[in-house]
Amino acid sequence: MTATNPTPPVSDSRTFKRAIEDIKAGVSHRELWSHLGWQDIKQRYRRSVIGPFWITISQGVIALGLGLLYSQLFNLHIQTFLPYISTGFIVWTFISGCLTEGMETFISNEGLIKQMPAPLSVYALRTVWRQTLMFVHNLIVYVIIVSIFFTSLNHQYGLQEGVCTDVGLCHPGIGWYSLSALPAFLLLAINAGWVTLMLGVISTRYRDIPQVISSLIQLLFYLTPIVWPVDQLYHGGGREAVSWALPFIHLNPLYHFIQIIRAPLIGQQVSINSWFVVIGITVVGWVLALLVMRNYRARVSYWV
């Protein structure tokens, strides 16, 4: 039966068709990745009494601690600063989780990849879904804090004094536009998809990459306005920020990702530029991820 063919059929392993099929098939295995993602969370808090709500509690403690500390350090109004820092921190936790666990996504699923034929994107979706579930748990902290300080946020306010003054930024306050945080999060999750696929494949091949990225993440946390507000750059009177700092902030893509979610949630204004930057990154990122998937999708099971 070992017939030899003079022209062996060309393998289609390295085609966009297969890469896109992988992603389509991955998405259609919804029951599988959603189950696996939820399983991960249950597993992490196995045998603990309050289970996944430890996520909420630890997030709450961090937000409260940092909020109290930095409001004193920066001399900021706590009723408006605490919502700012906790919301930013929740979004950051999602982003850094997707980066650190996303790049490990294939490495940590080695056993399954070698045992079960399944689209690679299933594992990426498992990771993103797990992070999304954690984000939802963390959102409880946001809901609690914003309901406590709602009266400080439902009108125009500034972070320094709690009310708008001549100095610094004046925020419009929470309103119906705050719902734009929903599509913003969806966009962030879509970005988590390409990050996980692309970094996952690269990190599986080059095991130094996860180390590089995790040290960068630490730095990015301090560079991005999360614990410190952009409002801090507006001082010395007027509504002009310290000029050298602004381009530095706006060139940081993570700022825009955080901003499109955080700002509406706590009643701040989002620059339309942030949306453009995020949409641009989404498109470019997915193109890159598809290229990586086309070339190296079939290699991942060899590399893990």
Added chain:
Amino acid sequence: MVSIDVRNAYVDFPIFDAKTRSLKKKVLGKVGGKIGTESKVPIIEALHDVTLSLKEGDRVALVGHNGAGKSTLLRLLSGIYEPTRGSARVVGKVAPVFDLGVGMDPEISGFENILIRGLFLGMTRKEMEKRLDDIAEFTELGDYLAMPLRTYSTGMRVRLALGVVTSIDPEILILDEGIGAVDAAFLNKARDRLKDLVRRSGMLVFASHSDELLIELCDTAVWMDEGHVRQHGSLREVLTAYKGKDPFKNLSREALERIGQAPAMSGD
């Protein structure tokens, strides 16, 4: 229509953590695939120019020494590895059972593992929940299914994995050695179920060192040697060539009758 078509396929593993030591010496041992040394990263040629075409109804035994490439070939046939050169086309729903235990989460219960394995094999949650009772009954694991998998013995894991693949209707069933870890009574039960499954499903590829199991379940065989197909033919021919003796000779009369084979090869 179920089919597997492998043409001139190579599977080369890059070994990134093997340092220059393996580059200096060209290792060509009897065990394991050839280790290539041309490129910077040492490469293990696990499969070497494999051409194989299987069609619906084939029940193929896979034999060969340790490291001959049996498991790699099974992974190639499952679509887990895509060939580095050449091509492999697999048409049909594949259900593989590899080294048992790996790929199952030791911390979660047997039930959860059944569900996850089922979802991986393309079943829905509802379909799997319907089959849970059947699997519980077949595996005889009973209350153990609620226990975390780490409390299971190897044999119990095999039961669980076999329970899952035999409860669904895969078109291509791929079994690696290791299912021999179960006791004789269960093996009999599993054998009947496997036979029944093989009749219903399109194709079976089964790697094993147990002649008896192979004879029961398969009718053709592939002999793998150093990463390539050394022989592909009827089970009896290949086993005789591989073992150096006719394995059918030692079988009891009933066993032979059951599988419908003559006691000795013609002309023997």
